[in-house]
Amino acid sequence: FDPGKWTVCQSRFDDDPGGAQYCYIHLNITAGNDFFTVGACVPDSCSADDLNRLPALNVSKSLHLPVDYQRGLIADCTAASYDIPWGTWVFVSVYIVLISLLVAGTLLDAQLSHNIFPFLNRGSRNQGYGEIVGINDSDEKESLITRKNEKLEDKHSSLAVRLLLSFSFTYNYSRLTAPSPPGSFDALNGVRVIAMMFVVVGHTFYFLWDTMAIMNFQTVAETAKLFRFQIVVAGFYAVDTFFFLSGFLVAYLFIKELKSKGMSVKTMVMFYFHRFYRLTPSLIMGMFFFYLITPYWSNGPCSSRNL
Structure with a gap:
């Protein structure tokens, strides 16, 4: 595989879109795979059929292959598409929504746990997420995580809050790093x-x-x-x-x-x-x-x- 000077060919195309194009030339043998592939920068007026008939590309003779290069040579001048399909836009939109939910859920969890935005509290109670200091025992840590997870399922909590907290990075990280139950491998x-x-x-x-x-x-x-x-x-x-x-x-x-x-x-x-x-x-x-x-x-x- 020899791609040639792709950058040089592309720069000529950028300077004059109608001047040059980049093509692939494949030499197919009976194995069914592309045995030999080279890149060529040719005038834009040339087609794939023109390249297939070029006697200068006598690669089968130079490689000493018992293959008729006129039959085994296949050129491909299909230009790369720079148009972004609608599926990519939909996927990017879904990713943006998920990242936004992650950020919003993490901030909400931090607000309920540590009251990082005091101006939003306005004298309401802590919702049971008080900061606890000095916990060293793993069993106590696990019980704290369990109580916090149960708090998310409190029937008095709104569905929107519980749904948003399920995207919280700190909440999910605490579950992933929680001590394993007995009998785990x-x-x-x-x-x-x-x-x-x-x-x-x-x-x-x-x-x-x-x-x-x-x-x-x-x-x-x-x-x-x-x-x-x-x-x-x-x-x-x-x-x-x-x-x-x-x-x-x-x-x-x-x-x-x-x-x-x-x-x-x-x-x-x-x-x-x-x-x-x-x-x-x-x-x-x-x-x-x-x-x-x-x-x-x-x-x-x-x-x-x-x-």
């Missing part, structure tokens, strides 16, 4: 987090390779032999570890729930529904972010809008 959860970090690192390097953003393949091959690079090479085993621990923990919690509630159709339906609504929103937001936002982070020959 903290060690296994920790190993699963470490395995997930290995998976993320491995996929990061894999995507770099897959998007052809790496030019020095020989250096990459030598780097893969280093000891410190084995965290990437052995990423496949981290995937197995992550899936095994995730399945084990889910099975353990489900069996524990069956012992207390018994087997029933409702239990099975709620089990699958809980897994669905717990994971699907995060997956959808991640997919939309990847496909609708990340293409506008970069602009170049390896950008998803140009490939």
Whole structure:
């Protein structure tokens, strides 16, 4: 893969939009993949068919490939689209709303807990969120968090306040950092987090390779032999570890729930529904972010809008 001088070609296009265009030239072989890809800056009047017939691009002969380049050569002069689709605007709007709710909920929680805006209090009572100092015991901390969480569900509280407090960063952080109940597998959860970090690192390097953003393949091959690079090479085993621990923990919690509630159709339906609504929103937001936002982070020959 040789993208050529994409910046130079783009600057000529900016100076004279009708003067130059950037094209990709692929040499396809029977394997079905793009074996050889180069970038070319050609006049705007040229089409993809014109490039396919250029005898100067005799790449099959220079590579000593038994392929007729006139049949295996495919040019693509599709210009990158700079128009932002409506789906991106909708997704950005949703993100702005969520961030606004997070900020508003955090400020409301701080006001109810610590009265950071005294002029808004106007002599009303503290709503049960008094600041407590000198708590060191983990059990007392857990009881305080429990009492605060129960306060959010007070029937006398308005629905709008409870809904807004559910977006509070401090409230959710206190729940995440609360002491684990007896019988929890903290060690296994920790190993699963470490395995997930290995998976993320491995996929990061894999995507770099897959998007052809790496030019020095020989250096990459030598780097893969280093000891410190084995965290990437052995990423496949981290995937197995992550899936095994995730399945084990889910099975353990489900069996524990069956012992207390018994087997029933409702239990099975709620089990699958809980897994669905717990994971699907995060997956959808991640997919939309990847496909609708990340293409506008970069602009170049390896950008998803140009490939």
